[in-house]
Amino acid sequence: MPGSAPSLFTILLAGGRSRRTGELLGPKGLVELRGVPFLLRQVQALRTLGLMPVVVTGFHHEAYAGALAGAAARIVRNPDPDRGPFSSLQCGLELCLKDRGFSGGLFVLPLDVPVPSGRVFEILREGGGGTHAAIPTHQGRGGHPVWLPRPIAENLLAVADGPDARLDRQLSAWAGRGAVRRLAVPDGDVLLDLNTEGAWRAYLDLHD
Secondary structure, eight states, rough: TTTTSTTOOEEEEOOOOOOOGTTTTGGGOOEEETTTTTHHHHHHHHHHTTTTEEEEEEETTHHHHHHHOOOOOEEOSOOGGOOOHHHHHHHHHHHHHOOTOOEEEEEEETSSOOOOHHHHHHHHHHHHHHOOOEEEEETTEEEEEEEEHHHHHHHHHHSSSTTTTHHHHHHHHHHHHHHHEEEEEOOGGGGGOOOOOHHHHHHHHHHH
């Protein structure tokens, strides 16, 4: 399994406002599935795979930290989440890169993409290695999580605010240098995006 070492981090981006989740559902990380907040389920799923979750909070820090009380996860707060999700990614990268146990790379997963199977993480880590970023694809479409090797992670940490301060644009630039691999995976969950109230309700109907 990819997480045989506890220092293999997965940055879980949870710094947004959850504006599109809807007033009835509230912050997406607190949406309950079988009585458990979704954020906690994400953390538990990553830990089951042997990965160390690094949860980057922002607008809902207090609520999310409370939901994770006692959970085996690292939590870092984005002090200025209005700067956008890339700034949250950089907060997570800073924590991971400074850790003495940091390995050759890490995964990045938005909160609203359910944790896929362990095989996905294996394919990405093995296919990307220490030099290439890796993006999972299913039926020709790209998804998450993304594997970032140390050199690319360090470069992303140094990106200044601006129109290019987006992970997709940065990966496109690295792809132009031949440093990104798109790898087919068997798990369609990599394409899920629970970013609206309708998507959440459909997901809950299937899994609750």
